[in-house]
Amino acid sequence: MTSSQHPTTAEELRGAGLRVTAARVALLETVRRGDHLGVDALAAGVRDRVGHISVQAVYDALHALTAAGLIRRIEPAGSPARFEGRVGDNHHHVVCRSCGAVADVDCEVGEAPCLTASDDHGFSIDEAEVIYWGQCPDCSTTRS
Numbered sequence: 001m002t003s004s005q006h007p008t009t010a011e012e013l014r015g016a017g018l019r020v021t022a023a024r025v026a027l028l029e030t031v032r033r034g035d036h037l038g039v040d041a042l043a044a045g046v047r048d049r050v051g052h053i054s055v056q057a058v059y060d061a062l063h064a065l066t067a068a069g070l071i072r073r074i075e076p077a078g079s080p081a082r083f084e085g086r087v088g089d090n091h092h093h094v095v096c097r098s099c100g101a102v103a104d105v106d107c108e109v110g111e112a113p114c115l116t117a118s119d120d121h122g123f124s125i126d127e128a129e130v131i132y133w134g135q136c137p138d139c140s141t142t143r144s
């Protein structure tokens with residue numbers, strides 16, 4: 001997965017000004033390998049690699065990685081936060097109302113903000129958060 005011209009995960013953490021710990025390296029790699037995982041699944045993935053880590057430590061590390069821009073947090077209304085490694089583009093998400101499955105949706109515009117506010121109230125707007133809601137293929141077939 002990693003080739004020699006790409007920085008290692010530890011180098012990326014250092015480059016983002018973060019202290020490098022085994023748990024942070026494992027967490028960043030688990031987020032990137034996963035598909036919009038929640039905190040519990042991430043904690044389990046990190047424990048598989050580095051042994052015991054408290055949920056609070058996972059939260060703290062997720063916060064640091066998010067603040068550094070290495071991962072992105074998405075928080076659909078009414079469902080727990082998920083994390084992904086796809087950062088640096090303005091993509092959106094589609095969320096299943098029944099099971100909470102999340103998938104990436106490329107932005108038609110490509111850059112934020114991709115919707116124009118009819119009235120910006122004098123704010124300098126830098127993002128329009130778009131979440132598409134519906135039923136995933138599995139849930140729509142079980143219901144029909």
Ligand SMILES: [Zn+2]
Pocket residue numbers: 096097098099100101135136137138139140
């Ligand atoms: Zn579903």
Ligand SMILES: [Zn+2]
Pocket residue numbers: 036084086091092093103104105
């Ligand atoms: Zn995504």
Ligand SMILES: [Zn+2]
Pocket residue numbers: 090092106107108109110114115130
């Ligand atoms: Zn968009």
